[in-house]
Structures are given as C-alpha cells and as structure tokens.
Amino acid sequence: MALPGLVLLLAFQYVPLAGNVIAFKDYLPFIGIAESDWVGLENFEIITGGDPRFVNALGNTLIITLVQVVLVFPIPICLALAMNSLVSERIKRLVQSVLYLPHFLSWVIVVAVFQQFLGGAGMINNFLRSQGWDTFSIIGDPDAFIPLITAQVVWKDSGWATILFLAVLSQVSTELYEAASVDGAGRWRQMWHVTLPALRPIVVLLLILKLGDALSVGFEQIILQQQAVGLQASEVLDTYVYNNGIVDQNWSEAAAVGLVKGVVGVVLVWGANKVAHIFGEDGLYRT
Amino acid sequence: MxxxxxxxxxxxxxxxxxxxxxxxxxxxxxxxxxxxxxxxxxxxxxxxxxxxxxxxxxxxxxxxxxxxxxxxxxxxxxxxxxxxxxxxxxxxxxxxxxxxxxxxxxxxxxxxxxxxxxxxxxxxxxxxxxxxxxxxxxxxxxxxxxxxxxxxxxxxxxxxxxxxxxxxxxxxxxxxxxxxxxxxxxxxxxxxxxxxxxxxxxxxxxxxSLPSVLMRNDLLADEGIDRREITSFETLREISAELTGGNRWAWSDAPIGHLRRMCDIPIRWTLEDGTIGTNLLDERQLEALEATRKLVDDGSVNPDAAGTPASTRKQWFGGGQIVFMSDSFIAWFSLYVANARVDGIDIQAMSIPGMTEGAGTQDLPRxxxxxxxxxxxxxxxxxxxxxxxxxxxxxxxxxxxxxxxxxxxxxxxxxxxxxxxxxxxxxxxxxxxxxxxxxxxxxxSPGRPDTVQDAWDHQSAVTEKSVVDPTYGLLSETASRQLNSLAGALASVQDDIIYGRRPVSDWEPAAQEFLDGGGSTMIEEYQESYDAQQAGQ
Incomplete structure (x- = not known):
C-alpha cells in the first residue's frame, strides 16, 4: 500500500537531491550537469565572503523568523484556548469556519485584497482623499513591510493552525477538570494545571518543526510584494535564491545557498530535539 | 521600407x-x-x-x-x-x-x-x-x-x-x-x-520602439495645458503637480528614463574619441535621480507605481487615473485600439527638453x-x-x-x-x-491620419539629438555572464532611490560596485573588441 507514496517520495524528494551537485560546479543549464565544470567551493564564497546581497537577505530572514516564532506562533494557541472555552457548539463551528476560510485563499488573492484595501491608490486611501483627509502609506513603505506580512500571515493561517491544538484539547479527559474543580481550582488554575500541560508536547513538537524551516519565510507571499518595497527591505533567503538563481541565472550559487540553508535546518531540528529531551519532552523522535 | x-x-x-x-x-x-x-x-x-x-x-x-x-x-x-x-x-x-x-x-x-x-x-x-x-x-x-x-x-x-x-x-x-x-x-x-x-x-x-513618454493629451487640454509648455524640468514638475489631484496622478511610473534623457545620459555606456567609457559616476546621474525623486515627493507619481506591471499601467492610462506613462513609441497605436471606447482620447508623446533649456538626448533603440x-x-x-x-x-x-x-x-x-x-x-x-x-x-494607425502625422513628426523632432548604445555589436565575455545580474542589482538600488527608500547619495557606491564587480572589465573588453573592429575596417 505504501508503494505509490514511496515512489512519489523517491521521485520528487530524494532523486532531485542529486541535483545539489551543481553547487560545486559552474552549471550552465544548456550544456547539462555532467558537462559543466567543477569549481570546488567557489560558489560558497558568497556565504563565506559575506556578499552584501546575501547578508541582507539573511538578516531579513532572521528578523522575520524571530517575529514569526515570538509573535505569530502563540496566536493559534490562544485562539484554540478561546474557542475551547466556547460552550455553544453552533457558535464554535461558526467561529471555526470564519477563522479557517482565509487559509484556502491563495497568496495572490490575499496580497491583492490587502493591496486593494491599503494601497496608496487603494479603497481606504481613496476614501480619505475624497474627504480631503491625510492618506497613509503602508504598502510601499519598507518600514511597514514586516508588520504588513506578519498581519497577512496571522489573518491567513492562524485559524487553520488551531486545528491541531483543538484536536489535542478535545482529548483531555473531563475527569481531570472535574477533579481540579473538586480541589477548588478556578478557571485560570484549571487552564494552568490541566489544559496547558496537555498542550505542551504538541507545542514542543511544532516548535521543533518550525525551527526546521526557520530559514524559509513565505516565498510566495514576499515575492509578490517585493517590488513595491524594494529588495533591501524584503529580500529573504528564498527570494534571494529565486532572484539570483533563476532570474539572474546563477544556478550554482543559488544551489549553494539552498544547500547551506538545508544543512542549517537539519542542525536546528537536531539541536532543538536534544534540548527538548533535556527538558524531559519526547520532542520529534527519540533514539 | x-x-x-x-x-x-x-x-x-x-x-x-x-x-x-x-x-x-x-x-x-x-x-x-x-x-x-x-x-x-x-x-x-x-x-x-x-x-x-x-x-x-x-x-x-x-x-x-x-x-x-x-x-x-x-x-x-x-x-x-x-x-x-x-x-x-x-x-x-x-x-x-x-x-x-x-x-x-x-x-x-x-x-x-x-x-x-x-x-x-x-x-x-x-x-x-x-x-x-x-x-x-x-x-x-x-x-x-x-x-x-x-x-x-x-x-x-x-x-x-x-x-x-x-x-x-x-x-x-x-x-x-x-x-x-x-x-x-x-x-x-x-x-x-x-x-x-x-x-x-x-x-x-x-x-x-523609441523609448518614449506617452500622454493623454485630452486630459491636458481639459486642464487648459498645452503640452508644448513642457520646456524644462521646472515646467514639467509644475504641470505634473497641476494634473495631480483627487484620485488622479500625473505619472504611472517614476520616469527616471525620461529624466536621464533630459540630462543627456540616456545610455550608461559612452564612446568619445574612440574610447569606451561610462557615465554611471557622472554628476548628471544624481541630477536625474534627484529630479525623479522630486516628482515622487510631490505626489505626482501614482503611489502604487512601484511593482505594478505594465498591463495595469496601461489600464490606468485608459481609465484616466494617470496622464503620463513611460512606454515604447509603438504603444501609441495599440493604446488607441485598447481604448477605442474612451471618448475624446487624444494620445501624444512628450518632447524631450533639457533640464533647464534646450533639448535633451533621445536614446535610439536597437x-x-x-x-x-x-x-x-x-x-x-x-x-x-x-x-x-x-x-x-x-x-x-x-x-x-x-x-x-x-x-x-x-x-x-x-x-x-x-x-x-x-x-x-x-x-x-x-x-x-x-x-x-x-x-x-x-x-x-487605422483611421487616424493625424496620429500618423503627429507620430512621424515626434520621431523626427526627438531624433534630432540622439545617441546609440556604443556597445551594440561589441563582444564582452564578462558582460555576457554578469551584466544581467549587476544591472539588476543597480536597478534595485535605483528603484529604492527614486521611490524615496534610500538617499540619492547611495547611488555612487552602488555604481562603483557595478564597476568593481565587473563593469570595468566589460569596458576593457568592449574597448578591445572596438579596437579590433576599427582595425579590421
């Protein structure tokens, strides 16, 4: 039964890994991988030598990752807790549907919607202008870029991300709450001593997975909005790989950056898993 | 022909x-x-x-x-x-x-x-x-x-x-x-x-395919403006401000290309007395950038200009949300076709005055x-x-x-x-x-003999003072490999500057980086190729 899945995995995940060899070559697509010259570690010089475009992309990536882990990651947990406390099943379903919906819109639509509302010539600004009031600039302002993309991520995906947490919460035995309540625990103490401990394993698991792709921060979302704010504010590693590798056709350099990014991801997952073990959690896996 | x-x-x-x-x-x-x-x-x-x-x-x-x-x-x-x-x-x-x-x-x-x-x-x-x-x-x-x-x-x-x-x-x-x-x-x-x-x-x-600025002359006329009043950057700036208001802007884009033409530096490579060079570090670059920025700062450029594809700009042009648009000369005719339903639409191309007086320089296309x-x-x-x-x-x-x-x-x-x-x-x-x-x-332009005459007259006028890319026909291995990405990096800094995200003073280091990263080598290679061709003739 697992065979088709395995074949897919091999064909689309493992076989292409061999293509990473171009990171060590001066690859020209029209002469092929085999014919391209070997250049050793030359393509890694943009990383080791601190190429300014690369450093800028890395800096932006790290800032966005930090914001997403610190600000965005907890939001679905809070939402899940809030929804869990809703008593009426009907209202709960309704709230869930409303929160899930944006997840099914593609980034192109989401970005266009934000643009139509908040753009310099967008709906709100046009209204302000027609009233003779001052307008504001959000889209196209590099300083507002990170708050903007963060708001988009929260709006689009927070609701959907509650699913896992809600699933875990539904597994918590009501006897635990009853026992706590008999012992005189109020709602806050119940949350602290019953609900949160139940969520802890899944939170740790998701955090570790999140660290694994810490260096991937929304390629599609960002590339769609990049020109409006310029590369200095918006270039991240994924868009750097695209702009440098595919648009400017430095395939080998881009492969080198991608390879290093992958290695860093593996190290982060492995490291975070170890840390989780130290704190007595199962983490992702145990050996 | x-x-x-x-x-x-x-x-x-x-x-x-x-x-x-x-x-x-x-x-x-x-x-x-x-x-x-x-x-x-x-x-x-x-x-x-x-x-x-x-x-x-x-x-x-x-x-x-x-x-x-x-x-x-x-x-x-x-x-x-x-x-x-x-x-x-x-x-x-x-x-x-x-x-x-x-x-x-x-x-x-x-x-x-x-x-x-x-x-x-x-x-x-x-x-x-x-x-x-x-x-x-x-x-x-x-x-x-x-x-x-x-x-x-x-x-x-x-x-x-x-x-x-x-x-x-x-x-x-x-x-x-x-x-x-x-x-x-x-x-x-x-x-x-x-x-x-x-x-x-x-x-x-x-x-x-002359690089040009096309305009909705009917909108100018509505405001009582004659396009021949554009004789310097100051007049262009004033007219741009006059045309902007409500949900309309003078420009669909920050017109750095047009301002470079007005500053006589439309093409980055130069050829003087048999020597290939570049004007990237010329002071007129800063002048063109400053001027473009002024138009942006005045609010005369559509605030969503950066990152908007050409097809959307053409819609703005047809819809009258903007009056001036950088485009190819040939778009003059297709814009008439695309906007056949727009009442009274009258398209013209902008002349190329010098920054203060006289004439700027048109770049001839390949x-x-x-x-x-x-x-x-x-x-x-x-x-x-x-x-x-x-x-x-x-x-x-x-x-x-x-x-x-x-x-x-x-x-x-x-x-x-x-x-x-x-x-x-x-x-x-x-x-x-x-x-x-x-x-x-x-x-x-079918059914528009006046447009044909205007367009031909425009070509004839702007090409009076023109320049071609001197590297066309010359070989440079470095350019073949690196020009794309170096020019792309420079264009990205340029966009940051003209849309006010970085100071104009960032231009020179970026231009220097372009030259150090391969631009200077390209000039040497172009020169060699140029000399070889001169010798072969």
Missing part, C-alpha cells in the same frame, strides 16, 4: 558623436574578433524589399520610420500556399498585452491555425517574467519548437548548442525563398548571427525587439517552421498582414475605406504570433 544599413545609419548621426561599428554583437567562439566578424558578415541574408509600397512619409536614416496615412487599397495576397504541415507547432514567448481568449473561444486563433495549416500552440508569459520562465524551461530541457530568446548569461554558447542552424536556408540569396523574411533590413539580422551561422530570425522594430530561435531538435521540420515564420512576416500592405495584425473583417475590425478599424473583439488577435515572427514596422 527604405533599407537602412547600419553603416549608413550611424554615419548619418555625426551629431550624436556616435561612431559605431558594423558587426555581430554575439559571436564568441574564437579569440580573433576581426575574423569572427568577417565570418558573420559573410552569411548575412540578402535584403530584398518586398514590393514598391511607397510610404506617405519617408523613412530617414536614424531619424524616422516610414509612415502610411491609410492601408493600401485592395491588398495583395502574400502567398497562395498554406505554410504548415498539419502537425502542431509549439511556441513560447513574452507578451506586453493582456492574455487573449483561449483557442476554443477565439475564432481569430482558429482561423489563424486554419490559414497556417498547423495548430499554433502558443504559451505566453508577461514580458517582465519571461526571462525567469525561459531559464527554467532551458534548465528543464523542455524547449518548444520555436521560442523567443530571453536574456541569459552566456547566450552565444546557448545559441550554438541548443538552437537550429538556419544558415543553409537563409544565408545570402537563399533567403529569397522566404520573401517575408527577406524584406527585413540587414541591420536586424546582424544580431542573429553567431560564429558565422544564422541562429535566429529577428523581430524588427527599428525606430518605432533594431530588434528580440529574436526567435528554433529548437535544435526540430530536425526535418525546419523548412516548414521557416515558412510559417515567413508567412507571419508578411509585409505591410498585404492581405496576410491585415489578417495577422487586425484579425477577421467584420469581427475583429470593420473596414472604413481601406482602413481596418479595430472593434471590441480586437484583443482576440493578441495571441502572441507577432513574437514568433514579424515584418519590419512602419507608422500606421
């Missing part, structure tokens, strides 16, 4: 101080540029003007395109044969238009397939993203039968290894079997020759909008593909040209006298066949 040889063209432009060289821009095989050049010149196709169609306004070397006030009466048939072989032909190209209706909903496309005798399977990509699409297609080794050649590093090597050699069909007099292609002027073909072999067919535009090559894998079908290309290059004045460019009579256009006046369904013809193969362009 009057044939324009490159030598004559550049000889006729003494005023611009441009002494440029005959030769291919593109070979790269041997170490002897003079020998390469000789081999390339040897295979150039013979130029055979199609017929004696006399333009109403003459073409002049380096100054004007030929112009027609009306489509010739009772157009002749270009060919009596069906060029196709019944098998589908795949093509990939860029487009600057909105996408056309799909084949099954597009009677024009169906008719086109019928007339060609093969199904044209065309895949179009917006022009701004074409290079990325092209490069992934090469990397995936899935090139179609015919494709527009995007810009890429090491293009000569690509042309030699992946495209079909057309030399035996097109070199010298052999091209006479393809009268449409033979009527494309020689200067266009020079770009298609690599290492002594013909590898592509040119998409000739000549002077109709002869081609690009070129189309055939996959090396097409084998025996090459003559068929060339016949289709030839058919699509049917010259102005023929029945086929009328169909290719305007569609089906009574559906896509109505005849008004001999002129095809495009109707609501005119967009059906934008299937991209004109990026497959095209004839040499003339100035013509």
């Amino acid at each position: 009057i044939p324009i040889s490159r030598r004559a063209l550049f000889g006729g432009m003494a005023g611009a101080g441009a002494a440029v060289v005959l030769g291919s821009c593109s070979s790269g095989g041997s170490n002897d540029p003079a020998a390469d050049q000789e081999a390339n010149s040897a295979v150039l196709p013979t130029y055979v003007p199609y017929a004696d169609v006399e333009p109403d306004l003459p073409a002049e070397l380096g100054r004007t395109s030929g112009a027609f006030f009306a489509y010739p009466e009772s157009p002749v048939a270009f060919s009596s044969e069906t060029p196709g072989d019944g098998e589908p032909v795949t093509f990939m190209g860029p487009t600057s238009f909105g996408l056309p209706p799909a084949l099954e909903d597009n009677p024009f496309w169906q008719e086109m397939n019928e007339r060609i005798g093969s199904d044209l399977q065309i895949s179009l990509t917006p022009a701004g993203e074409y290079d990325a699409k092209f490069s992934t297609t090469i990397a995936g080794d899935s090139l179609p039968d015919a494709f527009y050649v995007g810009s890429m590093p090491s293009r000569p090597r690509f042309m030699m290894s992946k495209t079909a050699d057309l030399t035996e069909f097109l070199a010298g007099d052999a091209i006479k079997d393809y009268p449409g292609l033979a009527s494309i002027p020689t200067d266009s073909w020079q770009e298609c020759v690599f290492e002594g072999t013909i590898r592509a067919i040119p998409l000739n535009r000549g002077l109709v 002869p081609n909008a690009g070129f189309t090559a055939f996959s090396a894998d097409v084998g025996d079908r090459l003559p068929t593909l060339l016949r289709i290309a030839d058919w699509l290059a049917a010259p102005f004045g023929t029945e086929e040209y009328l169909f290719n460019k305007y569609g089906i009579a009574g559906r896509n256009y109505e005849l008004d006298g001999s002129d095809p006046v495009p109707g609501d369904l005119a967009t059906e013809v934008n299937i991209g066949s004109l990026y497959f193969s095209d004839t040499a362009r003339v100035i013509y």
Whole structure:
C-alpha cells in the first residue's frame, strides 16, 4: 500500500537531491550537469565572503523568523484556548469556519485584497482623499513591510493552525477538570494545571518543526510584494535564491545557498530535539 | 521600407558623436574578433524589399520610420500556399498585452491555425517574467519548437548548442525563398548571427520602439495645458503637480528614463574619441535621480507605481487615473485600439527638453525587439517552421498582414475605406504570433491620419539629438555572464532611490560596485573588441 507514496517520495524528494551537485560546479543549464565544470567551493564564497546581497537577505530572514516564532506562533494557541472555552457548539463551528476560510485563499488573492484595501491608490486611501483627509502609506513603505506580512500571515493561517491544538484539547479527559474543580481550582488554575500541560508536547513538537524551516519565510507571499518595497527591505533567503538563481541565472550559487540553508535546518531540528529531551519532552523522535 | 544599413545609419548621426561599428554583437567562439566578424558578415541574408509600397512619409536614416496615412487599397495576397504541415507547432514567448481568449473561444486563433495549416500552440508569459520562465524551461530541457530568446548569461554558447542552424536556408540569396523574411533590413539580422551561422530570425522594430513618454493629451487640454509648455524640468514638475489631484496622478511610473534623457545620459555606456567609457559616476546621474525623486515627493507619481506591471499601467492610462506613462513609441497605436471606447482620447508623446533649456538626448533603440530561435531538435521540420515564420512576416500592405495584425473583417475590425478599424473583439488577435515572427514596422494607425502625422513628426523632432548604445555589436565575455545580474542589482538600488527608500547619495557606491564587480572589465573588453573592429575596417 505504501508503494505509490514511496515512489512519489523517491521521485520528487530524494532523486532531485542529486541535483545539489551543481553547487560545486559552474552549471550552465544548456550544456547539462555532467558537462559543466567543477569549481570546488567557489560558489560558497558568497556565504563565506559575506556578499552584501546575501547578508541582507539573511538578516531579513532572521528578523522575520524571530517575529514569526515570538509573535505569530502563540496566536493559534490562544485562539484554540478561546474557542475551547466556547460552550455553544453552533457558535464554535461558526467561529471555526470564519477563522479557517482565509487559509484556502491563495497568496495572490490575499496580497491583492490587502493591496486593494491599503494601497496608496487603494479603497481606504481613496476614501480619505475624497474627504480631503491625510492618506497613509503602508504598502510601499519598507518600514511597514514586516508588520504588513506578519498581519497577512496571522489573518491567513492562524485559524487553520488551531486545528491541531483543538484536536489535542478535545482529548483531555473531563475527569481531570472535574477533579481540579473538586480541589477548588478556578478557571485560570484549571487552564494552568490541566489544559496547558496537555498542550505542551504538541507545542514542543511544532516548535521543533518550525525551527526546521526557520530559514524559509513565505516565498510566495514576499515575492509578490517585493517590488513595491524594494529588495533591501524584503529580500529573504528564498527570494534571494529565486532572484539570483533563476532570474539572474546563477544556478550554482543559488544551489549553494539552498544547500547551506538545508544543512542549517537539519542542525536546528537536531539541536532543538536534544534540548527538548533535556527538558524531559519526547520532542520529534527519540533514539 | 527604405533599407537602412547600419553603416549608413550611424554615419548619418555625426551629431550624436556616435561612431559605431558594423558587426555581430554575439559571436564568441574564437579569440580573433576581426575574423569572427568577417565570418558573420559573410552569411548575412540578402535584403530584398518586398514590393514598391511607397510610404506617405519617408523613412530617414536614424531619424524616422516610414509612415502610411491609410492601408493600401485592395491588398495583395502574400502567398497562395498554406505554410504548415498539419502537425502542431509549439511556441513560447513574452507578451506586453493582456492574455487573449483561449483557442476554443477565439475564432481569430482558429482561423489563424486554419490559414497556417498547423495548430499554433502558443504559451505566453508577461514580458517582465519571461526571462525567469525561459531559464527554467532551458534548465528543464523542455524547449518548444520555436521560442523567443530571453536574456541569459552566456547566450552565444546557448545559441550554438541548443538552437537550429538556419544558415543553409537563409544565408545570402537563399533567403529569397522566404520573401517575408527577406524584406527585413540587414541591420536586424546582424544580431542573429553567431560564429558565422544564422541562429535566429529577428523581430524588427527599428525606430518605432523609441523609448518614449506617452500622454493623454485630452486630459491636458481639459486642464487648459498645452503640452508644448513642457520646456524644462521646472515646467514639467509644475504641470505634473497641476494634473495631480483627487484620485488622479500625473505619472504611472517614476520616469527616471525620461529624466536621464533630459540630462543627456540616456545610455550608461559612452564612446568619445574612440574610447569606451561610462557615465554611471557622472554628476548628471544624481541630477536625474534627484529630479525623479522630486516628482515622487510631490505626489505626482501614482503611489502604487512601484511593482505594478505594465498591463495595469496601461489600464490606468485608459481609465484616466494617470496622464503620463513611460512606454515604447509603438504603444501609441495599440493604446488607441485598447481604448477605442474612451471618448475624446487624444494620445501624444512628450518632447524631450533639457533640464533647464534646450533639448535633451533621445536614446535610439536597437533594431530588434528580440529574436526567435528554433529548437535544435526540430530536425526535418525546419523548412516548414521557416515558412510559417515567413508567412507571419508578411509585409505591410498585404492581405496576410491585415489578417495577422487586425484579425477577421467584420469581427475583429470593420473596414472604413481601406482602413481596418479595430472593434471590441480586437484583443482576440493578441495571441502572441507577432513574437514568433514579424515584418519590419512602419507608422500606421487605422483611421487616424493625424496620429500618423503627429507620430512621424515626434520621431523626427526627438531624433534630432540622439545617441546609440556604443556597445551594440561589441563582444564582452564578462558582460555576457554578469551584466544581467549587476544591472539588476543597480536597478534595485535605483528603484529604492527614486521611490524615496534610500538617499540619492547611495547611488555612487552602488555604481562603483557595478564597476568593481565587473563593469570595468566589460569596458576593457568592449574597448578591445572596438579596437579590433576599427582595425579590421
């Protein structure tokens, strides 16, 4: 039964890994991988030598990752807790549907919607202008870029991300709450001593997975909005790989950056898993 | 069309101080540029003007395109044969238009397939993203039968290894079997020759692709403004501010190109007294950047200009949300077609004054909008593909040209006298066949003789003081590999500056980085190539 899945995995995940060899070559697509010259570690010089475009992309990536882990990651947990406390099943379903919906819109639509509302010539600004009031600039302002993309991520995906947490919460035995309540625990103490401990394993698991792709921060979302704010504010590693590798056709350099990014991801997952073990959690896996 | 040889063209432009060289821009095989050049010149196709169609306004070397006030009466048939072989032909190209209706909903496309005798399977990509699409297609080794050649590093090597050699069909007099292609002027073909072999067919535009600023003159008139009042940057700035208000802005884009023309530095490479150089560190660069920024700071540029694709800007233009738009000269005519329903629309092009007085400098375009090559894998079908290309290059004045460019009579256009006046369904013809193969362009706007006169007058006026890219026709291996990415990085800093995200003082370090990163080497290589060509003459 697992065979088709395995074949897919091999064909689309493992076989292409061999293509990473171009990171060590001066690859020209029209002469092929085999014919391209070997250049050793030359393509890694943009990383080791601190190429300014690369450093800028890395800096932006790290800032966005930090914001997403610190600000965005907890939001679905809070939402899940809030929804869990809703008593009426009907209202709960309704709230869930409303929160899930944006997840099914593609980034192109989401970005266009934000643009139509908040753009310099967008709906709100046009209204302000027609009233003779001052307008504001959000889209196209590099300083507002990170708050903007963060708001988009929260709006689009927070609701959907509650699913896992809600699933875990539904597994918590009501006897635990009853026992706590008999012992005189109020709602806050119940949350602290019953609900949160139940969520802890899944939170740790998701955090570790999140660290694994810490260096991937929304390629599609960002590339769609990049020109409006310029590369200095918006270039991240994924868009750097695209702009440098595919648009400017430095395939080998881009492969080198991608390879290093992958290695860093593996190290982060492995490291975070170890840390989780130290704190007595199962983490992702145990050996 | 009057044939324009490159030598004559550049000889006729003494005023611009441009002494440029005959030769291919593109070979790269041997170490002897003079020998390469000789081999390339040897295979150039013979130029055979199609017929004696006399333009109403003459073409002049380096100054004007030929112009027609009306489509010739009772157009002749270009060919009596069906060029196709019944098998589908795949093509990939860029487009600057909105996408056309799909084949099954597009009677024009169906008719086109019928007339060609093969199904044209065309895949179009917006022009701004074409290079990325092209490069992934090469990397995936899935090139179609015919494709527009995007810009890429090491293009000569690509042309030699992946495209079909057309030399035996097109070199010298052999091209006479393809009268449409033979009527494309020689200067266009020079770009298609690599290492002594013909590898592509040119998409000739000549002077109709002058980089220009088009304007909604009717909106100016509504405000009581005469476009001739634009005689300096100050007047341009005032008029821009006057035109801006409510939900309308003067500009669709921050017009750095136009301001560089006003500052006499439209092209980054220079040639003075036989020495190739650059104006990137010239003070006038800062002046042009400052001026562009002022327009942005004044609020005269649409606030969403950065990052908006050309197709959206054209909609703003039609909708009157903006008044001025940087575009190619040839868009003048297609904008009339696209906005046929806009009452009283009057399009004009902006003159190029100097910053304070006098005249700025127009940059002359390269002869081609690009070129189309055939996959090396097409084998025996090459003559068929060339016949289709030839058919699509049917010259102005023929029945086929009328169909290719305007569609089906009574559906896509109505005849008004001999002129095809495009109707609501005119967009059906934008299937991209004109990026497959095209004839040499003339100035013509159906049913608008005044526009034809204005357009020809504009060309004649702005080309009085003009300059060409001196590196056209010169070889540089460094440019072939790195120019794209270095220019891209510089353009990104430039955008940051003109949209106010970085100070103007960031220009010089960025320009220096461009030169240190490879620009200076390119200048040296261009110089060597230039010297070799001078010596070879």
